[in-house]
Amino acid sequence: MNTEAAVQKPQAGAAARIQRARQDPTWVRWGLTLVAVAVVGVLVVIPVVNIFVQALSDGVGGYWKNLVADPDTRHSIILTLTVVPIALVANIIFGFMAAWAIARFDFPGRTLLTALIDLPFSVSPVVAGLMFVLIFGLQGYLGSFLREDGYSVMPYLISLLAVGVFILLFFLFRPASPKTRHELWNHPWTVVLVGSAGVFGLLFFLQVHFEVWPRNESLKIIFATPGLVLATAFVTFPFVARELIPVMEAVGPDEELAALSLGASGWQIFRHITVPNIKWGLVYGVILCNARAMGEFGAVYVVSGHIAGQTDTMPLRIEKLFQEYNLPGAFAVASVLTLLAILTLMAKIKLERKVPSRANLSEPKTKEARL
Amino acid sequence: MSILIKNVSKTFGNFVALDRVSLEVPDRVLLALLGPSGSGKTTLLRIIAGLEVADSGNVLYQKEDITDQSARDRKVGFVFQHYALFRHMTVAENIGYGLRVRKTPKAKIRQRVGELLKLIRLEGLQARYPGQLSGGQRQRVALARALAAEPRVLLLDEPFGALDAKVRQDLRQWLRRLHEEIHVSSIFVTHDQEEAFEVADRVVVMNEGRIEQIGTPEQVYDHPATPFVYNFLGNVNLFQSRVVNGKARIGSLEMEVPEGTHPEGQAVMYVRPHLLDIEQQATGADHFRARVKHINRTGPLVKIELMTEWGDFVNVEMSQERFRHLGLKSDLEVFVKPREVRVFSATGRA
Known part of the structure; x- marks a missing residue:
């Protein structure tokens, strides 16, 4: 003792x-x-x-008037709330595809793709905006074509999109077991070729026949909403992919393979295994992406042309009001943007609390040889 | 014949994982694929499961060619090395998943999950998540999940690799009993020979993408077919020797070599430690001299380390009785006589 x-x-x-x-x-x-x-x-x-x-220096009444009375300010708020969700959806789709490709497959150019995903982070937003102006602007590569008859590409684009959806649906709904496949399901190549040609032809014909798209009219991308969406999506592209790649790499393909050997189809694996496993990473990426997209200024500034009531988003509107010495107005819009940012941050913090610690979720994983 | 593998090859880049492997797995057998890492055993298992595609060769199930079938149509149960349980699903959801994706009625799933929980002795834990289970419990859940849809074959990749020694021992015996109960042909991969010998009906030893030997645990242990198998199973003495006129020489000892198996020239001789007799006095000519270096008396057998007259170390095992009878001490000179040897040409196969 x-x-x-x-x-x-x-x-x-x-x-x-x-x-x-x-x-x-x-x-x-x-x-x-x-x-x-x-x-x-x-x-x-x-x-x-x-x-x-x-x-709030003019009181609550003045604050409200500053926000709502000016149609240009009103429009800028609506425009931001339109552009951001579209860019967000595009980034979720592309970010997921890029992360999937990088985390699950080894292909030539994988490293290059990983590096390219980060490019929008390292390029100045102004340069990014200029890039789009150089391609789609009046003096750009596609400028004269878009100006003269820009809408003539739309039938092709829409039809191609439909063909893509058709092929995707075919393989999603094709019974995986050879025994339960009947007739057409057994001839993927014929069906895809003939079906695609049919879908393309029919849609193309319908669009041309009913003159869905105006002829000899310019399709505006720069100085219009499509340009804003493009620029915003470009600048915020890395957020979703960057969040998803490490999550997908950490989770690994084993659970998906287990589901496959238990008889799950590709769609079932995606819904039951992949999405639940990356859900929090995805939500986190979307929140960050959203915060950045709402505040985007540089790239949007270049492609918007700064047309009040048409292409001014909230950050652009703030700058314009500020330049016009309308300080209460500028600060009113700024407060809305700040409020949105604070809400985003709070959502993020709440999420971090809610997600169980990673250690608890993932089993200890050693890099084992697969042999 | 349950599973037939014909001339299956697989390479990853420059690495040959499987080199024209052929194997028959009879019905209702519990078979172990045994080999060091890199021997291709897991690759072979994944090819049988359809999780990996062979470069060439065929996989047949009951004479039906399933080489081109997708993993989801093969109806195999696969247990992954790290279990790969669905971490966001409860134990019951995990076990029932194979039935759920096959559109089994809910009541039937519940019934089957109940049966399996009983089988794996985890009743009452169905609402837990995998993160809340111990390693051994996860392993059993993974097994139940693989068995739920009544697979035609059960495949297990290093099933006990990630568990600690005690749990591993329990689970081995449990797996053995389970196999006797359910009687599904099962193949498991392991690098642990003890595990293979204890659990399996049949052992397949693999090395560098090839099969070295197939047999019952007794056959493989008692009659290793190649130098590799001898070395891999371990616990063997190895002598450099020369074969001249059908006789192998080591030191002063000259031995008849079993007929027909030996080329002339440089050879390697393998002798198991318990097949070496030690005498205090020289009897006849078929012995060599050695000196006792170290004695380990723990366990049922006494393990003795000797140094031969030409300077090699040799391990000998004998019963405690025999040891007492001989009265061996350190540094004592003794005469060693091999009872059974295998001779392989120094360059490779017998």
Whole structure:
């Protein structure tokens, strides 16, 4: 007993000493904390509070008037709320496909694709906007074509899209077991070729026959909503893919293979296994993507042409109001944008609490040889 | 014949994982694919399951060619090395998944899941998530999930690899009993020879994408077919020797070599430790001299390390009785006589 205590005592002393040695002196800890708080306060808290103070400087009535009375401001809010969801949906689809390809397959150019996904992060948004102007603008590569008869591509585009959906549906609904396949299901190539030609021809004919698209009219991409969507989607493209790739790599293909060997079809595997496993990563990516898309300024500035009431999104509108010395108006719109950002952040924090820790979810995984 | 594998080959880049492998798996047999990592055993298992596509060769089930069938149509139960349980589903949902995707009525799924939970002795845990189970429990859930849809074959990839020793021992015996109960042809992959010998009816030893030997555990252990099998099973003494006129020489010892198996020239001789007799006095000429170096008396057998007259170390095992009878001590000179040897030409196969 005695010896034990004797042994333990110096150990406890040593532990305390190690503890002390590891910890910085009190004044350093307090100093650092104060500096951090001060910096965040000056750079973040005060400006954000100031936005709301300024916005409400004319009282609540004035604030509301500033937001709603001006048709251009109203339009900018609606435009942002239109452009962002479209860009978001596009990014979810492309981000998922890119992440799937990178996490699940090894193909030539995989590294290049991974690097290219990050390109929108590293390129200045202004340059990104200029790129689109150079392609779709009046003086751009496709400019003269789009100006003269831009809508003539639409029948082709729509028909091709329908063909893609047709092929996808064919393989999704094709019975996987050879025994339960009848007649046409057994001839994928013939069906796909003939069916695609049929779908394309029919849709093309219908569009031309009923003159769905105006003829000899210019299709505006730059200085119009399509350009805004393109620019926003480009700038925010990496968020979803970047979030999904590590999640998909960590989860690994084993659960999907297990489902396959249990008899699940591709669609069932996707719905039952893949989506639940990456759900939180996807939601997280969408939240980040959304925050960035709403605030996007540079690329949108270049492609929008800054037409009030037509192509001004909220950030552009704020800048314009500010330039016109309409400070309460500028701050009113800014407060809406800030509010949206704060809501996004809160959603993110809530989500981080809700998602069980990764360690709990994923079993310890060693890189084992597959042989 | 339940499963027939004909001339299956598979390469990954430059690496040959399987080199024209042919194998028959009889009905209702529990077969072990045994080999070191990189021997192609898991690849073969995945090809049987349809999770990997062979470059050439065929896989047949009951004479039906299933080479081109997708994994989902083969009706095999596959148990993954790390279980691959669906982490967002409960134990019951995991087990019932194979039935759910085959559009089985809910009541029937519930009944079958109940049966299986009983079989794996996890009643009451059906609402748990995989993250809340121990390794051994997960392993059993994975097995139940694979069995739920009544597979034609059960395939297990290193089923006990990720478990600790005690649980592994329990699960081995449990798997053996389970197989006797359900009687589905089963193939499992392992790199642990003890596991293979204890659980399987039949052992297939693989090396570098080829099958070295097929046989019952006794056949494989008692009569290894190749030097590789000898080395892999371990617990064997190896002597460099020369075969001249049908006689193998090691040191001063000259031995008749079993007929027809030996080429002349450099050869390697394998002797199991319990097939070496030790005498205090020299009797006859078929012995060599050695000196006792180390004695380990723990366990049912006494393990003795000797140094031969030409400087090699040799392991000998004998019963405690025999050891007491001989009265061996460290540094004592003894005469060693092999009872049974296998000779392989030094360059390769017998």
